[in-house]
Amino acid sequence: MDGKGKAVEQGESKNFVEIEREDELERAETNNHRHATDNLFMEKKAITMIVLIEMQGFAKRQVQQQEVVIGELLGVSTSSVCRIIKKVSLHIAMLSEEFINFPSGREELNRLKEEFFAIARFPGIIGAIDCTHIPITSPGGGNAELFRNRKSYFSINVQAVCSPTLKLTNLVARWPGSVHDSTIFNNSFLRAKFESGEIPDGYLLGDGGYPCKPYLLTPLLHPVSRGERNYNLAHVRSRNPIERCFGVLKRRFPCLSIGLRTKTNTSLIIIVATGVLHNISILFKEEEPLHDANVNPHPYDEVNQPMAEGNDRATGAAVRRAIINGIFS
Structure with missing residues (x-):
């Protein structure tokens, strides 16, 4: 193979590597987006459940126990549930003037x-x-x-x-x-x-x-x-x-x-x-x-x-x- 052929071969090889890297980045972005979407979906489910629980009397249990139960049910960390409970409670409390x-x-x-x-x-x-x-x-x-x-x-x-x-x-x-x-x-x-x-x-x-x-x-x-x-x-x-x-x-x-x-x-x-x-x-x-x-x-x-x-x-x-x-x- 002549020098020109080697150059073409190297060039094609280089292009193929670049395409593979682009594909990897694209897959990573897609996975990250899917992961973020899943987290958002789980957070929305957690918020919905917490609102329902609060409307029914803050779960008839200690709030700390409630955080653990919801986290286990939805696969959300206890810290996330704690943050969501505070957020939902705050929004309800802000209605106090009304x-x-x-x-x-x-x-x-x-x-x-x-x-x-x-x-x-x-x-x-x-x-x-x-x-x-x-x-x-x-x-x-x-x-x-x-x-x-x-x-x-x-x-x-x-x-x-x-x-x-x-x-x-x-x-x-x-x-x-x-x-x-x-x-x-x-x-x-x-x-x-x-x-x-x-x-x-x-x-x-x-x-x-x-x-x-x-x-x-x-x-x-x-x-x-x-x-x-x-x-x-x-x-x-x-x-x-x-x-x-x-x-x-x-x-x-x-x-x-x-x-x-x-x-x-x-x-x-x-x-x-x-x-x-x-x-x-x-x-x-x-x-x-x-x-x-x-x-x-x-x-x-x-x-x-x-x-x-x-x-x-x-x-x-x-x-x-x-x-x-x-x-x-």
Whole structure:
């Protein structure tokens, strides 16, 4: 073979190698694309499953266990499932302004007053307020003990206000378990709205853990007269919706009762997300979940609060006295 033939042969050999390399690159790109597509498909399946699970009550198990189960079912890593759960929960929690809001219009406030009045003939009530503790694992770090409550377990102390239908009209989930109920309320936007007159009239009903204010009525510690006893009885009955609300919320989303084992910020997001889903459930008139003795492994649910300092502040006590004398005596 002459030099020209060798050159052609070398050239053809070179071209063949280049074609093989191009084919390899093309196959690699195709495989990468297929791999990325498969991952995206699995992620979408995981998101769909997680949404369905969250709509049904965050799986009736600890969220950490939920992550493992979903990962095993779909072949997705636990870290990916954890990331997706946080993403989905965040998007649900971002709907809180739409689904959890305290009414300020006259028509809505009057409707609430009528609904509460029908319970125990207590006039002017527009909400029942209380706090509930959501167990969490120790967040670690220098501030971990701030989350240890009076019952010695770690928790988030969550403030809520509800209507007689158990719809949440206010939800504050950002305070560690050691913080007192009254401190949470005193630092809340809801209190600021009452103080500024943005909420024009009406009363909240709170327990003895709150200071008595012109817009937040508490029970009498030692009722003596018939009017005082009648007031306390009507107060207890009218405030009962918030106790029922917490019970329904924790049965509907057992992870709130069993405890959250996620990072603290993720736990806060999940709490708000469950509040949104709770209100959606009420909107669509879903039946209340049945009582389940296995849902709450803790022998205690709520943390008993001491009487707040200055409970009988002059203006609040005066408003309460006027109601007792004018309505219940």
